[in-house]
Amino acid sequence: MPVDQRVLDEIALSRAEYDLIVQRLGREPSDVELGMFGALWSEHCGYKHSKPLLKLFPSKGPRVLVGPGAENAGAVDIGDGVAVVMKMESHNHPSAIEPYQGAATGVGGIVRDIFTMGARPVALLNSLRFGPLSEPRNRYLFGGVVAGIAGYGNCLGIPDVAGEVCFSPAYSHNPLVNAMCVGLTEARSLVRGQARGLGNLLMLVGSDTGRDGIHGASGLASRTFEAGRELRPTVQVGNPFLEKLLLEACLELVGRDYVVGINDLGAAGLTSSAVEAAARGGSGLDIDVLQVPRREQDMTAYEVMLSESQERMLVAVKQGFEDRVEAVFRRWGLSSVVLGRVTSDGMARVREGDRQVAEVPVALFTDPPQYRLEGRMPKELQPHREKRLDLLRDLPEEPGQLLLRLLASPNIASKEWVYRQYDHQVLTNTVVSPGAADAAVLRVRGTPRGIALATDGNGRLCYLDPYVGGALAVAEAARNVACVGARPLALTDCLNFGNPENPGVYWQLEQAIRGMADACRRLDVPVISGNVSLYNETQGKPIYPTPVVGMLGLVDDAARHCTSGFKCPGDVVALLGGGADPQGGLAGSEYLEVAHGLVVGKPVVDLAAEARVQRVVVEAISRGLLHSAHDCADGGLAVALAECSILGGMGFQGQVPLVAGRGDASLFGEAASRIVVSVARADQTNLEGLARAHGVPCQVLGRVGNARFALKGYLDLPLTRLAAAWRGGLEDALKGLP
Amino acid sequence: MRFGVVVFPGTWSDTDCYHALGAVLGYRVDYVWHQQTDLSAYNGIVLPGGFSYGDYLRPGAIARFSPVMASVARFAADGGLVIGICNGFQVLCEAGLLPGVLLPNSHLQYRCQWTNLRVDNTMTPYTGTCRPGQVLRVPISHGDGNYYADEATLTDLERHGQVVFRYCTPDGEATPESNPNGAARNIAGICNQQRNVLGMMPHPERCCEQVLGGTDGRFIFQSIASYLEALGG
Numbered sequence: 001m002p003v004d005q006r007v008l009d010e011i012a013l014s015r016a017e018y019d020l021i022v023q024r025l026g027r028e029p030s031d032v033e034l035g036m037f038g039a040l041w042s043e044h045c046g047y048k049h050s051k052p053l054l055k056l057f058p059s060k061g062p063r064v065l066v067g068p069g070a071e072n073a074g075a076v077d078i079g080d081g082v083a084v085v086m087k088m089e090s091h092n093h094p095s096a097i098e099p100y101q102g103a104a105t106g107v108g109g110i111v112r113d114i115f116t117m118g119a120r121p122v123a124l125l126n127s128l129r130f131g132p133l134s135e136p137r138n139r140y141l142f143g144g145v146v147a148g149i150a151g152y153g154n155c156l157g158i159p160d161v162a163g164e165v166c167f168s169p170a171y172s173h174n175p176l177v178n179a180m181c182v183g184l185t186e187a188r189s190l191v192r193g194q195a196r197g198l199g200n201l202l203m204l205v206g207s208d209t210g211r212d213g214i215h216g217a218s219g220l221a222s223r224t225f226e227a228g229r230e231l232r233p234t235v236q237v238g239n240p241f242l243e244k245l246l247l248e249a250c251l252e253l254v255g256r257d258y259v260v261g262i263n264d265l266g267a268a269g270l271t272s273s274a275v276e277a278a279a280r281g282g283s284g285l286d287i288d289v290l291q292v293p294r295r296e297q298d299m300t301a302y303e304v305m306l307s308e309s310q311e312r313m314l315v316a317v318k319q320g321f322e323d324r325v326e327a328v329f330r331r332w333g334l335s336s337v338v339l340g341r342v343t344s345d346g347m348a349r350v351r352e353g354d355r356q357v358a359e360v361p362v363a364l365f366t367d368p369p370q371y372r373l374e375g376r377m378p379k380e381l382q383p384h385r386e387k388r389l390d391l392l393r394d395l396p397e398e399p400g401q402l403l404l405r406l407l408a409s410p411n412i413a414s415k416e417w418v419y420r421q422y423d424h425q426v427l428t429n430t431v432v433s434p435g436a437a438d439a440a441v442l443r444v445r446g447t448p449r450g451i452a453l454a455t456d457g458n459g460r461l462c463y464l465d466p467y468v469g470g471a472l473a474v475a476e477a478a479r480n481v482a483c484v485g486a487r488p489l490a491l492t493d494c495l496n497f498g499n500p501e502n503p504g505v506y507w508q509l510e511q512a513i514r515g516m517a518d519a520c521r522r523l524d525v526p527v528i529s530g531n532v533s534l535y536n537e538t539q540g541k542p543i544y545p546t547p548v549v550g551m552l553g554l555v556d557d558a559a560r561h562c563t564s565g566f567k568c569p570g571d572v573v574a575l576l577g578g579g580a581d582p583q584g585g586l587a588g589s590e591y592l593e594v595a596h597g598l599v600v601g602k603p604v605v606d607l608a609a610e611a612r613v614q615r616v617v618v619e620a621i622s623r624g625l626l627h628s629a630h631d632c633a634d635g636g637l638a639v640a641l642a643e644c645s646i647l648g649g650m651g652f653q654g655q656v657p658l659v660a661g662r663g664d665a666s667l668f669g670e671a672a673s674r675i676v677v678s679v680a681r682a683d684q685t686n687l688e689g690l691a692r693a694h695g696v697p698c699q700v701l702g703r704v705g706n707a708r709f710a711l712k713g714y715l716d717l718p719l720t721r722l723a724a725a726w727r728g729g730l731e732d733a734l735k736g737l738p
Numbered sequence: 739m740r741f742g743v744v745v746f747p748g749t750w751s752d753t754d755c756y757h758a759l760g761a762v763l764g765y766r767v768d769y770v771w772h773q774q775t776d777l778s779a780y781n782g783i784v785l786p787g788g789f790s791y792g793d794y795l796r797p798g799a800i801a802r803f804s805p806v807m808a809s810v811a812r813f814a815a816d817g818g819l820v821i822g823i824c825n826g827f828q829v830l831c832e833a834g835l836l837p838g839v840l841l842p843n844s845h846l847q848y849r850c851q852w853t854n855l856r857v858d859n860t861m862t863p864y865t866g867t868c869r870p871g872q873v874l875r876v877p878i879s880h881g882d883g884n885y886y887a888d889e890a891t892l893t894d895l896e897r898h899g900q901v902v903f904r905y906c907t908p909d910g911e912a913t914p915e916s917n918p919n920g921a922a923r924n925i926a927g928i929c930n931q932q933r934n935v936l937g938m939m940p941h942p943e944r945c946c947e948q949v950l951g952g953t954d955g956r957f958i959f960q961s962i963a964s965y966l967e968a969l970g971g
Contacts, residue, residue, distance in 0.1 A: 157751075244748055423850045426754065427754065559949055
């Protein structure tokens with residue numbers, strides 16, 4: 001009997017995909033089987049549209065212990081037998097519907113991905129995008145998401161150390177909530193998310209199972225929203241206290257040889273957790289849904305298999321050791337039950353007591369069709385890219401006024417309102433806190449080393465040129481960790497795009513991945529994990545293509561790092577780097593949007609110049625030459641200098657070099673690969689020598705000192721005014737003030 | 739000299755307190771599981787920060803019923819030193835070992851930031867190495883740190899020198915702007931009348947090493963150690 005179209009819509013499978021299932025299975029699937037296919041073949045779990053493109057990323061390197069897709073997160077060796085485990089994941093769609101719980105469970109999910117691998121989570125980061133705060137709905141989403149991240153992360157006792165928040169009409173009503181978690185463990189203690197060994201037991205631990213989140217993977221994360229559809233029931237509700245207990249209990253199991261594997265229950269719940277674990281172990285499985293502890297009555301096998309109730313884990317245990325596992329969880333007040341067994345015939349069998357409700361080869365579930373589509377640059381983009389920026393009126397307002405407006409713009413203004421709601425110090429490893437530098441620095445106990453962490457991504461630039469924007473996301477994230485003195489080591493990513501079945505969006509996806517991949521190769525940074533979030537659009541309009549990069553860097557001596565603020569009056573301020581850009585970095589700049597209301601131009605990247613400037617700044621910091629270093633990014637050189645002044649609490653007198661023959665490009669152009677540094681006068685020649693040796697331009701801009709901020713020929717303002725604009729910008733916007 | 743750091747389900751400053759007391763300051767220190775009732779091995783007990791029992795119901799409201807708390811009460815009644823930090827302060831108030839309660843912050847948001855604390859009483863086991871009026875830089879991290887007690891209790895606390903720390907400006911003035919959570923009379927930490935039980939919202943264990951941004955937390959832990967040494971502990 002042909003399956004009803006409404007059933008297929010419910011689980012977001014196409015008719016052709018259904019026919020493929022029937023053909024491969026040799027029969028019609030049962031309703032439980034079909035639900036499981038829907039979840040596992042969803043974009044969220046199956047990466048149908050993105051997998052062929054993700055293969056373009058370089059993912060190997062001498063330090064890579066676990067690469068992308070192999071486990072719940074990637075892992076790299078940072079020396080002395082210590083492994084860093086990390087991953088980033090989106091929770092965009094749930095957060096659009098219920099911001100507090102959507103963001104909170106996003107944190108919960110990514111944290112589970114880390115401790116599943118036996119690593120103690122030591123840092124959270126998040127990269128957020130919202131529509132303009134002038135709209136009440138966006139203020140509600142922003143406030144709710146920040147409160148949700150705080151509510152969950154603070155309760156877990158994991159410091160939230162870095163991230164970014166951007167605002168643009170392109171994200172109105174479809175916020176991006178990307179959460180990243182970083183963990184530490186001994187390299188030899190990494191736990192795999194596998195189920196193997198005939199007769200070994202599968203145990204379900206943690207929370208009871210309810211009807212929450214059914215179809216989250218297929219229905220929420222893998223398609224666009226339709227008007228009027230009530231989706232709130234598909235959003236899960238988090239219990240961070242339970243997750244904290246689960247975290248401690250699971251970490252107690254690390255190193256016990258009777259634990260075969262641990263896999264978390266995230267998107268698609270028990271279905272994906274069990275099937276993935278069996279696939280990794282090359283096994284089959286036989287589970288009985290009647291054994292699953294429930295918090296609601298009369299749940300069907302279908303509902304149990306697809307529930308996305310949070311805070312649950314699957315543990316594969318050697319036969320005979322289930323009591324040991326049970327005792328560990330009981331000590332933490334958690335229930336654990338034996339749910340089924342590992343088999344050797346490669347079949348995934350699900351029973352409800354004696355009744356078999358699903359029997360499908362594991363390999364069939366984990367081999368969804370892959371789509372390689374034909375992308376096409378959207379026609380409407382061309383005029384925006386080719387806009388003659390040289391015809392725009394140069395500096396339409398007084399430069400000082402423009403600088404104050406840019407500093408107060410929520411995209412540039414201090415994000416203290418956000419990060420003061422996050423515990424960023426717990427675990428007492430945070431050496432560089434949020435806001436002080438371009439990246440956070442954490443010490444690694446038992447070694448002299450530190451790790452540097454940053455996230456970056458620029459939707460405006462990716463919209464104008466996804467290849468360049470993708471490359472710049474990698475370049476800037478690497479530059480961010482370089483500015484604290486760290487060598488970039490590995491990255492995780494979250495690719496936020498619209499509907500890939502739209503050729504324009506597919507083109508963006510492919511171009512952005514190619515740009516990122518080229519930058520990774522040039523900067524020698526492998527991709528070790530990641531996540532794809534497609535179908536980000538409302539009313540048929542896609543968001544800006546927004547690949548977000550989470551970068552890990554290594555500092556040899558955690559105490560020898562660098563921050564952004566000026567340190568000593570009299571120091572020499574210099575600009576390192578810079579390359580040829582005919583538009584002087586105005587393309588896609590914050591300035592063009594604030595001053596002219598335009599998102600236009602063609603951004604430029606020079607990866608060779610990028611690699612050189614990063615080498616110089618890391619080397620200069622490790623030699624102890626620099627007193628400060630700050631990436632010159634959003635708002636250009638004038639904003640970067642102002643931020644160094646505000647953070648250091650000391651003024652600046654100097655000039656900016658002329659760029660592209662224009663005042664606006666000189667002050668506010670965002671040409672990439674540039675870093676503002678300050679050095680003691682005695683070290684100026686050493687810095688110049690180092691820069692010259694690497695072929696990096698080094699231009700002296702002026703001196704640190706007194707209470708004013710002056711750029712010759714353009715502006716001269718009291719530092720207090722700059723600081724007030726920058727510190728108050730975000731809160732004023734939240735109050736609805738202009 | 740030996741310290742016990744109590745671990746409730748949901749506690750998370752346990753490892754930080756353990757590290758500060760042990761690895762940084764060099765004292766003997768053990769974790770004490772919330773079901774443990776024998777505290778006879780310890781000279782001082784730390785109730786650390788976190789979200790014991792998820793802060794469900796009210797912060798500290800469930801943890802006070804843990805088996806260890808009856809022993810902590812006896813330990814305190816016998817004159818033992820008990821310091822509650824953040825969630826530990828909330829537990830001590832819920833357990834009736836200290837007066838008052840910690841309400842949600844007046845602005846209803848969580849706050850993690852550095853604060854300045856004025857030492858208002860140096861005649862306690864926790865502040866003996868401080869100068870009167872000394873300003874310590876110590877971070878806070880809480881959503882429910884707004885100390886409240888009725889006027890009579892507050893006046894009583896002040897009269898008996900039980901207000902140990904107040905939020906203040908870097909110059910030591912207890913102004914409304916320097917109060918991060920709306921606490922009555924800028925109170926950041928109080929002790930009992932006997933002065934052997936201290937509760938404070940800020941986290942001294944987070945500032946015992948320069949690499950973390952400050953070392954003023956050492957004044958508090960070293961005061962405890964000096965006091966115990968004087969006792970012959």
